[in-house]
Amino acid sequence: xxKLNPKTDSVLRQLIALKRxxxxxxxxxxxxxxxxxxxxxxxxIAFAIRxxxxxxxxxxxxxxxxxxxxxxxxxxxxxxIPLTADSPAETRGGARPGxxxxxxxxxEHVRIKRVMEISQPNETIKGAYEMAFGLMIIRCExxxxxxxxxxxxxxxIPMTKICEFYYKDAIPEETLMWMELAISHxxxxxxxxxxxxxxRTGKIKKEVNNGQSTESDNNRQNGQRQDEQGS
Numbered sequence: 519x520x521k522l523n524p525k526t527d528s529v530l531r532q533l534i535a536l537k538r539x540x541x542x543x544x545x546x547x548x549x550x551x552x553x554x555x556x557x558x559x560x561x562x563i564a565f566a567i568r569x570x571x572x573x574x575x576x577x578x579x580x581x582x583x584x585x586x587x588x589x590x591x592x593x594x595x596x597x598x599i600p601l602t603a604d605s606p607a608e609t610r611g612g613a614r615p616g617x618x619x620x621x622x623x624x625x626e627h628v629r630i631k632r633v634m635e636i637s638q639p640n641e642t643i644k645g646a647y648e649m650a651f652g653l654m655i656i657r658c659e660x661x662x663x664x665x666x667x668x669x670x671x672x673x674x675i676p677m678t679k680i681c682e683f684y685y686k687d688a689i690p691e692e693t694l695m696w697m698e699l700a701i702s703h704x705x706x707x708x709x710x711x712x713x714x715x716x717x718r719t720g721k722i723k724k725e726v727n728n729g730q731s732t733e734s735d736n737n738r739q740n741g742q743r744q745d746e747q748g749s
Contacts, residue, residue, distance in 0.1 A: 522568055529571070533564035539691075541567060548574075557688045633683045639674035642694075643681065645701040647674050652708030656715055 524531045533541065538560040545552035545567055552570045554563055651665035716722045 522565055527568065530564065530568045533567055534561055536560070536564065538563065545570075557684075559686060559688070629683065633679045636675070636679050636682060638678075639671060640678040640681065642698045642701050643677050644670055644674040645705045647677075649701060649704040649708050652705070652712055656708070656711055 522530055524534055533544075536544075541560055541563040542554065545554055545563060548567075548570055552566050554566060558566070647670035648667060651661075651667075651670055655662050655665055713722070
């Protein structure tokens with residue numbers, strides 16, 4: 519079987535354009551289903567489906583029929599493809615100097631370079647650090663100067679890069695949605711626990727009392743000035 523190339527395989531290009539959920543549904547419609555790995559992204563799944571189609575074609579001796587999907591545009595695009603070998607992609611004017619990847623560059627290198635350019639942390643990851651720091655501070659208040667929000671921001675950037683490289687498209691979107699909900703609520707809960715801890719230890723009360731005392735002193739001084747002016 520020839521190496522798959524999206525530039526010369528119209529069906530593969532259509533598969534790559536689909537979302538990961540749609541591809542997983544398509545893979546399950548084969549008999550037996552196409553074997554997939556949980557860590558695969560949408561592009562890898564598309565290649566696996568196309569390989570299976572070509573394998574079935576070779577076994578049956580005819581062009582494979584793409585499995586049914588709920589995407590009318592995809593079905594129409596596939597039905598319009600002639601049942602002949604795909605012709606090479608048209609090129610005009612020849613290759614541009616310097617076009618394409620640098621020599622020796624691979625898909626893995628491109629992914630690493632893209633991930634290393636990330637400069638802002640994922641908000642869910644940053645919230646997880648803040649929540650963990652807050653819980654540790656409740657247990658040991660002396661850690662507060664170390665486990666700051668700034669430190670959570672700094673640590674969440676490399677963690678964001680790791681998650682983007684290894685787990686992008688590997689975690690279902692529904693799971694990510696619930697994780698974001700839980701962590702955002704957890705951050706608020708930890709802040710409330712910190713406030714309650716400060717109240718119990720007398721910090722909040724002391725600050726309030728100091729404020730009231732300062733206000734009383736100011737009122738007394740203002741009254742004295744008014745008495746002096748009146749006399």
